[in-house]
Amino acid sequence: MSTPHEIKLLRINYLRGPNIWTYRPVLEVWLDLGRLEEFPSNTLPGLNERLTTWLPNLVEHHCGVGERGGFLQRLEEGTWAGHVLEHVVIELLNLAGMPTGFGQTRETTTSGVYRMVFRARDEQVARSALAEGHALLTAAINFQEGDAPFDVAGAVARVLAQIDDCYLGPSTAAIVNAATDRGIPHLRLNDGNLVQLGHGARQRRIWTAETDLTSAIAEGIARDKDLTKTLLKSCGVPVPEGEIVSTAEEAWEAAQGVGLPVVVKPLDGNHGRGVSLELSTQADVEAAFHVAQKEGSEVIVERFVAGDEHRLLVVGGKVVAATRGESLWITGNGRDTVVQLIDSQLNSDPRRGEAEEFPLETIVLDREPAMGLLLQRQGLGADSVPAQGQRVLIQRNGNLTIDCTDDVHPEVAYAASLAARVVGLDIAGIDLVAQDIARPLGFQGGAIVEVNAGPGLLMHLKPAMGLPRPVGRAIVDHLFDENATGRIPIVGVAGSQGTNTVARLVAWLLHLSGRRVGLACQDGLFLGSRQIDKRPAAHWAAGRRLLINREVDTVVLESSAATILEDGLAYDRCLVGIVTDLQGIAGLEHHDIRETEQLFKVLRTQVDVVLPEGVAVLNADDPRLVQMAELCDGGVIFYGQDASAPAIADHRANGGRAVLALHGRLVLAEGAAQIPSVPLDNPAVKRLCEDYGPPVLMAAIAAAWALGISPELIAAGIETCLTAPAPAPQPVTSR
Structure with a gap:
C-alpha cells in the first residue's frame, strides 16, 4: 500500500484588517504539499471526477480564467493541491450560506510551500471550513476502491454549526450591512450582537435592535405590561381594559369585570408564549391562568379585541414597517x-x-x-x-409575516408612534389588534396591546407575503445624520525609520489644535497627554483599543511591515497615510519577505486604505515610494530634502503639495506657492534634526498640513515639542 499523500498545514494566521492580500479580513494558511508538489491535479487518477461529484457547484468557480467552469478547466490542465484546497474551502463556505468569492494561492521561495488565503468574516468559521476542506481534499486525493464517499453534508453541517455560534443574528446583521452600505465602519465588541458603528467619539452602539439611545427606564416600562397600559391610556392611546390577577379564581372574577370574551397572558412574557385569546368560560379562563403563570411573574386578564394582530416597527418616532398576523x-x-x-x-x-x-x-x-x-x-x-x-x-394571530406597511392609516401610525414616545423607546415594536389597519383604531374598536423593546426585525426583512422593508437602513439613518459616516480622523504611519517619532509629533500637533488624540506607537499607548501603557503599541490590538474609546476624536497609529503581515491594519480606511521608507526588510524572512519589491507590496497597504477625501504622505527621496502615489484614492503630499527632484517638480507643476527644505526653512509648497513654516536655525528644531533627522519633521509637518492645522500652529508645535509633555517625542540624551 502506497504512503498517503498529505498536505501539511504549517501555519494558520487570521488577518483582521487590511493586509497584503485585500482590504478585508482573511485566513492565511501556509501549506507544505510534500510529495504532492510533484503531482498536479491532472496526474492524480480520479481526483477531478471525485471533486466534481462531491462538490458539483465547483463548475460555478471562475478562477483566473474569468468565466463559469474556469476552475474545472484549471483542474483538467493541472493545478497544484494548494490551489485546489482554496476552492474546496470556498465551496464549503458557499454551501453553508456564507459565500465568499475571494481566494488566492501563491508559491513561497521554499519549494512545495505555499501561502493560501480566503475571505474570512469570522476566524472560527474560517478555521472550521479549512479543517473540513482539508479533510475532504485529503480523502479525494487518497481515495481507494471501496472507500465511502466523503460526507459533504456532514462537513457543511459542522461549518453551519460554527456559523450559528459565531455570526451576527439577522437583525444585527441587517443594521451592520446597512451601515456598511453608507460607508460606516463597524467593530464587533463581543461574541454576540453588541456592535459598534463608527469610531471613537463619533461611534454609536447597537445590540440587536436596541441602541445606545434606548433608555433602560423605557425597557423596564415596556416589560411591565400593566404600567405600559396605564401610561398609554393616560395619553389617549387606545388600550384594552385589564387587571392583574394572582389566582385562577381572581382571573375569572376579572374576566367578568372587564367583559367577556377576554385574553389571559403573562405580564412580562415574550414571543407570544402563554397567551390565550377569546376566552368566554370559567374553565377556559382558569386553565389559561395556569398556562400564563408558567411563562411570567404575574398574569393579566384583558378585554379581547376583535381583529388581526399587527406589529408596527417604530424607529425614531416614525413607523417604518408593519406586518399582519394570520391564524x-x-x-x-x-x-x-x-x-x-x-x-x-x-x-x-x-x-x-x-x-x-x-x-x-x-x-x-x-x-x-x-x-x-x-x-x-x-x-x-x-x-x-x-x-x-x-x-x-x-x-390565533401570531405569525406576523404578512407585510402591510403601505396599508397603515396615518392615524394608526400616529398612535403607534405616540405609544413608543410615551414609553420612551427610540426603537419599538408596537403590537396592536385591528380588523382593518387602513382605518383609524377608534372606528373599529382596535387597540394597542403591547409595546416591545428590542423588537425582532426578521419579519420585516423576510415577510411571507409582501415586500421586504429596509429596516436596517432606517435604524442607521436614525443613529447617524444624512452624510455622517461615524468616522474620526485616523493617521496611519508605516515604515521603519523614525516612524514612532513621526507618530508622536503628529499627535502633539493635533493635541495643540484642540483634538482629543489617541496615539499607539512603539513608545506606548497614549490618551491625550497621558501615557496609559508603556509597552510597545504599534499593533492591531492597541489600535482597536483606541478606536472603541468614546473619548477619542482623532487617532494616530504606527504600523510596521511585520504588523501588517501578522494582523493587518487596525482600521479599514484612514484620512492620512504616511509611508516613510522601504528599509525595514530585516527580520521579515519568517513571512517570506526577502526583497524590496515584496516589502513595497506590504507597505502599499497603508496607501491603499486612504479615503478619497484623504491624503497619502510619501517620502519623495525614495523613487520607489513616489510610485505609491498612483495607488492612492485621495491626494498626495510629497516631502523630501531635494526640492529640485523631478518627482517633486512634476507634482508641483500639476498643483500638488510638498514639504521642502528651502532657504533655511521647512516650506509648505502648493503648486508654485510657498508658505515658510519652520525655521531650521531654531535651537529646538536643530536639536530635532540632529536627534531624528529632517525627514521625520517633514513627514509630521506634511501630515499636520493634510489635517488642516495652520502653518503658524505647526511652527509653534515643532519649536516647543521637546519641552512638551507626552504625546510629543522626548529629547534623545545619548546618541
Missing part, C-alpha cells in the same frame, strides 16, 4: 394525529426553523401550552386524529 390551521385526513399534521402541514414550511435566521419558529406543542389549551377547547389533544377535512385551529 394557523391544519386539516385532518382521518389518519394522522394533530402532531403529525402540524409537522407535515406547518413545520414543513421552509420559513420555520430553530435557528435565528428563520422568521417562524418550529411548532412544538410540548413547549406551547397555550396551543394545547386551544386544542382542548376544540375537544382535541396532541394525539387526536382529526376527521377527513376537519379544520383545526392551532394558533
Whole structure:
C-alpha cells in the first residue's frame, strides 16, 4: 500500500484588517504539499471526477480564467493541491450560506510551500471550513476502491454549526450591512450582537435592535405590561381594559369585570408564549391562568379585541414597517394525529426553523401550552386524529409575516408612534389588534396591546407575503445624520525609520489644535497627554483599543511591515497615510519577505486604505515610494530634502503639495506657492534634526498640513515639542 499523500498545514494566521492580500479580513494558511508538489491535479487518477461529484457547484468557480467552469478547466490542465484546497474551502463556505468569492494561492521561495488565503468574516468559521476542506481534499486525493464517499453534508453541517455560534443574528446583521452600505465602519465588541458603528467619539452602539439611545427606564416600562397600559391610556392611546390577577379564581372574577370574551397572558412574557385569546368560560379562563403563570411573574386578564394582530416597527418616532398576523390551521385526513399534521402541514414550511435566521419558529406543542389549551377547547389533544377535512385551529394571530406597511392609516401610525414616545423607546415594536389597519383604531374598536423593546426585525426583512422593508437602513439613518459616516480622523504611519517619532509629533500637533488624540506607537499607548501603557503599541490590538474609546476624536497609529503581515491594519480606511521608507526588510524572512519589491507590496497597504477625501504622505527621496502615489484614492503630499527632484517638480507643476527644505526653512509648497513654516536655525528644531533627522519633521509637518492645522500652529508645535509633555517625542540624551 502506497504512503498517503498529505498536505501539511504549517501555519494558520487570521488577518483582521487590511493586509497584503485585500482590504478585508482573511485566513492565511501556509501549506507544505510534500510529495504532492510533484503531482498536479491532472496526474492524480480520479481526483477531478471525485471533486466534481462531491462538490458539483465547483463548475460555478471562475478562477483566473474569468468565466463559469474556469476552475474545472484549471483542474483538467493541472493545478497544484494548494490551489485546489482554496476552492474546496470556498465551496464549503458557499454551501453553508456564507459565500465568499475571494481566494488566492501563491508559491513561497521554499519549494512545495505555499501561502493560501480566503475571505474570512469570522476566524472560527474560517478555521472550521479549512479543517473540513482539508479533510475532504485529503480523502479525494487518497481515495481507494471501496472507500465511502466523503460526507459533504456532514462537513457543511459542522461549518453551519460554527456559523450559528459565531455570526451576527439577522437583525444585527441587517443594521451592520446597512451601515456598511453608507460607508460606516463597524467593530464587533463581543461574541454576540453588541456592535459598534463608527469610531471613537463619533461611534454609536447597537445590540440587536436596541441602541445606545434606548433608555433602560423605557425597557423596564415596556416589560411591565400593566404600567405600559396605564401610561398609554393616560395619553389617549387606545388600550384594552385589564387587571392583574394572582389566582385562577381572581382571573375569572376579572374576566367578568372587564367583559367577556377576554385574553389571559403573562405580564412580562415574550414571543407570544402563554397567551390565550377569546376566552368566554370559567374553565377556559382558569386553565389559561395556569398556562400564563408558567411563562411570567404575574398574569393579566384583558378585554379581547376583535381583529388581526399587527406589529408596527417604530424607529425614531416614525413607523417604518408593519406586518399582519394570520391564524394557523391544519386539516385532518382521518389518519394522522394533530402532531403529525402540524409537522407535515406547518413545520414543513421552509420559513420555520430553530435557528435565528428563520422568521417562524418550529411548532412544538410540548413547549406551547397555550396551543394545547386551544386544542382542548376544540375537544382535541396532541394525539387526536382529526376527521377527513376537519379544520383545526392551532394558533390565533401570531405569525406576523404578512407585510402591510403601505396599508397603515396615518392615524394608526400616529398612535403607534405616540405609544413608543410615551414609553420612551427610540426603537419599538408596537403590537396592536385591528380588523382593518387602513382605518383609524377608534372606528373599529382596535387597540394597542403591547409595546416591545428590542423588537425582532426578521419579519420585516423576510415577510411571507409582501415586500421586504429596509429596516436596517432606517435604524442607521436614525443613529447617524444624512452624510455622517461615524468616522474620526485616523493617521496611519508605516515604515521603519523614525516612524514612532513621526507618530508622536503628529499627535502633539493635533493635541495643540484642540483634538482629543489617541496615539499607539512603539513608545506606548497614549490618551491625550497621558501615557496609559508603556509597552510597545504599534499593533492591531492597541489600535482597536483606541478606536472603541468614546473619548477619542482623532487617532494616530504606527504600523510596521511585520504588523501588517501578522494582523493587518487596525482600521479599514484612514484620512492620512504616511509611508516613510522601504528599509525595514530585516527580520521579515519568517513571512517570506526577502526583497524590496515584496516589502513595497506590504507597505502599499497603508496607501491603499486612504479615503478619497484623504491624503497619502510619501517620502519623495525614495523613487520607489513616489510610485505609491498612483495607488492612492485621495491626494498626495510629497516631502523630501531635494526640492529640485523631478518627482517633486512634476507634482508641483500639476498643483500638488510638498514639504521642502528651502532657504533655511521647512516650506509648505502648493503648486508654485510657498508658505515658510519652520525655521531650521531654531535651537529646538536643530536639536530635532540632529536627534531624528529632517525627514521625520517633514513627514509630521506634511501630515499636520493634510489635517488642516495652520502653518503658524505647526511652527509653534515643532519649536516647543521637546519641552512638551507626552504625546510629543522626548529629547534623545545619548546618541
